[in-house]
Every structure is written in C-alpha cells, then in structure tokens.
Amino acid sequence: MKKKFIFGVIVFGFVLLSCKEAIWNNKIEIQNSDISVVNSDYDNVKVSVKDLAFYLPTSTTSQIVEHNYFTLSYNEKAEQAEWVAYELKKSYIKNSDFKRPFFIEDPKVKTKSADWRNYKKSGFDKGHLCPAADMEFNIEAYNDTFYTSNISPQNHDFNAGIWNRLEQKVRFWAVENNGLIIVTGGVLKGSSKSVGKEKVIVPDYFYKILLKYSKGNYKMLAFLIPNKKSSKPIYDYVVSVDKLEGMTGIDFFPKLDDSIENDLEKNVNLTSWIAK
Secondary structure, eight states, rough: HHHHHHHHHHHHHHHHHHHHHHHHHHHHHHHHHOOOETTTOOOOOOOOOOOOOTEEEEEEEESSOOSSSOOEEETTTEEEEEEEEEEEEGGOOOOOOOOOOOOOOTTTOTTTOOGGGGGTTOOOOOEEOGGGGGGOOOOHHHHHHGGGEEEEEEEEHHTTHHHHHHHHHHHHHHHHHHHHEEEEOOOOTTTTHHHETTEEEOOEEEEEEEEEEETEEEEEEEEESSOOOOOSSSGGGGGHHHHHHHHOOOSOOOOOOOHHHHHHHOOOOOOHHOOO
C-alpha cells in the first residue's frame, strides 16, 4: 500500500511538472509571437510589432530588418539604413547608465551590414540613428542600437552638437506627448563622399520625423539638418515631410488615410509642438 502511495505521488508530481512546463512554453511562444514582444526585465513594457508596422515607410531596397524595439530598411549600396523607425513611449525614458558595448555587424541583415572598421581613422563618428539613450529602459534594446546597421558616418561637431540637441528634445516631446513614432536616417541620394573599404556613404543631410497619434488625432514634425557643425536653433531646420520624400524617394506613412497623410506631410505646424 505504501509503495502504491509513493508511486502515485511521483506520477502526480510528473504530471504537475509537465503542466507547468507546457504553461511556460506557451508563455514563451506568446512572448516571441508576431503580435507583441514582452520585455520581462521591465514591467509593463511592450513593443507592438503590428502597431508599429502600420506606421512604417516604404523600402526602396526591399530589405526590411526587424529587431525587438526598432525596424529598419537596409541599403546595401550605401552600407547603412535608409531609415530606422521605432516607438518611443513615455515609459521608455530612463537613464540606466548601461556599459557601452562594442559595435558589431547586424546578424539579421542578409547582405551583411558594414564592418565598424570602415569608420576607423575616417574622421567621422559612428553616429546612431536610433539613439542608445532612447533605449535605456532595457539592456537588450540598448545593445541592439550598437549594430552597424543603426549607424551612419556623422561629422563629430554635428553628432555631439545639433543632432544631440535634437535627440534630447525628442525625448522631452515623447514625455510631453505620451509617446511618439520616430523615423530617422541620412539622405543617401546625392551624397558622393564615402569612408572605408566598403565605401560607406557619408550623408550630406540627416532627417528625423516625429508622429504623434492619439484616438485618431495626429500631428507631425520633421527636421532636415546638414551633416556639419551648427549653432542654430533646431527649429530653423523644420521642413515638410513632402520635402523629405522628394529628396529620399521614400513614402514615409503610406498606410495612413490619404486625406490625413496629405495634410500632415505638406504642412508644417510647429505651434502645436512648442506651445507647452
């Protein structure tokens, strides 16, 4: 009788363990699904892949690369992304003081992203497109910004100066507006300068587009800044999205309703951003 009891306990324990494993595996499957990516290291943080996909630009290269916290379109000829898009939620703004990792090639770029050595002794910074400081809410998100698919040759005074000022202002706006969709990159057309053995294109200009959406209401703001030192206010570089589309050949928000898209992209409404 005692042996049967012990055997029954063992069987029950095995069944219970199997159920727990099945539940855990299902949890992992949900976390890694296309619907959302859950960050277990930071409470209440989600990246809605399908939601972000609605706001993605067109790709002129057909090489879309998805990471957990940002998406990019890689241009092999220019050896960098033509755009990087991501959501910057209010809850993401955090200073974690993570240790900076080394720059490495992006394993998801089929044609291979540029080697960081192209930048060595080039006189240009390895400039982030999606800033590392925008991703300090999570170590994985932070480290992913150091893929070479997310960098572009930037003049040091530009990178440390006006571009940095704009990035800081964007984080301020993300808090003020309870989150933003951001699309950024270098203007690759018309640039003749390059660095390294792989001839990484040095953009003459960089752009950044901000989109705020809430309950069907949208507002948009775009910047186009020369890749050089500038002490001017960032507002001097506000442009229409239509202008950026003409310079890049990219349709930035093709899935928006045409009437909304046309109105947002042809007009510049700075007042709604600086009124607060």
